[in-house]
Amino acid sequence: MKIEQIYTGCLAHAAYYIENNGEAAIIDPLREVQPYIKRAKLDDAKIKYIFETHFHADFVSGHLDLKKKTGADIVFGPTAEPSYEVIIAEDGQIFQVGEYQIKAIHTPGHTMESTTYLLIDENGKEHGIVTGDTLFIGDVGRPDLAQKIASDLTQEKLAGYLFDSLRNKIMPLSDDLIVYPNHGAGSACGKNMSKETTDTLGHQKQVNYALRADMTKEEFIAELLDGLSAPPGYFPQNVMMNIQGYESFDQVMEKSHKPLTPKEFEAAANETEAVVLDVRHQNDFVKGHIPRSIFIGIDGGFAPWVGALIVDVKQPILIVAPKGREEEVITRLSRVGFDHVVGYLDGSFEAWKKEGLEYDTISAISAEEFKNRYEDIKDVIFDVRKEGEYIAEHIENAHFTPLDFLNDYLSEFPDNETFYLHCAGGYRSVIAASILKSRGIHNLVDVAGGFSDIKTCGVPTTNYVCPSTLK
Incomplete structure (x- = not known):
């Protein structure tokens, strides 16, 4: 059976392309849909269905743009109520793609409309299941997202x-x-998802904690x-965009891809109250930034x-990006619904410096220097990793933030003390530093x-923390 997983690492997201006899289906497409259209053209195939x-x-899914560009029908599972025309599949309904069959299996829990698609090849053999967020490799979908949309759907009920x-x-x-x-x-x-992106169902029944045969409800x-940690704050907004519709990706690119001179960039920042988002490497940001x-x-x-x-x-967002990567940044922002890019700094940060405009830096030291200072600074160390990382091992006396x-x-x-x-590796701490500096x-x-470099220097660490110290 021809099924291709199209994996996008930065979102840990998998879309699927299925084709047979000149007909194709796309499952869970990303915002920019041209790659799926190009893929179908390679097979001289027409995209017939877009399954969600x-x-x-x-x-933000690309289903609306893909429908507009190809004429394909959008399919959602039972109970879905989008604000646009779709096919609402019945539980057990079968869709034909060439000689393949795709059977909708309603599997509520992650959300109420969640649906798994059973793939059946041209010989009638069941090949696989596209599970969405119902079943992952090593885990299952979190049940606390739909309650942000419907308050009566508690996470216990969804679970x-x-x-x-x-x-x-x-x-x-x-x-x-x-x-x-x-x-x-x-x-x-x-x-608790695995780094693997496919597996057999039989193996998952053996190793996935959520599929234990003797487990009670x-x-x-x-x-x-x-x-289960709190979900990111933008999740409910993306859900509503996927339910209600959104501006086309082409329009977003057209209005956002605007090069600005340093003076224009500065004026736009003052006039629009835009966030200036610098996406260069952290080492470059530390040495100089707006x-x-x-x-x-x-x-x-x-x-x-x-x-x-x-x-x-x-x-509103203004972008400082490495030269030549501005379109990539706008695309990746739009994938998560950030469609209000005002423009980008033409010539990147070098143009800002060349213009003689004010810039800032971040004080930074090596892990070796940190070790030399440790005894004097051990009460003012702040760890910005995730809770699981901190609990597993952290620097003695480090605060969890x-x-x-x-x-x-x-x-x-502290207000008056450095x-x-x-x-873990230097990326997130620079994000944290930039946020703190933006707040004065x-x-x-x-x-x-x-932390990876700090450990090698022999700074004292511990792997225990009293849970009451964590917020």
């Missing part, structure tokens, strides 16, 4: 629905089916909800961090290389 497993929270869907709809299927999930490790849509709910700009590097976990830290998708919720910890940073920030907190030093 659910209303996505972590990205119960998910238990029933897995037991009654997924687990009875053949062990040799291939599981094709919507996400892999790094996505915020689950908590109460045990499932308790384990699923245990350690005052009060926020760093989120394009070569790190870019889009999810933008969504988690800027939050409001309607926020996770980047995801940095605004909740602003009062913990303090030190670190993360400048008495900070970044530890380049982060």
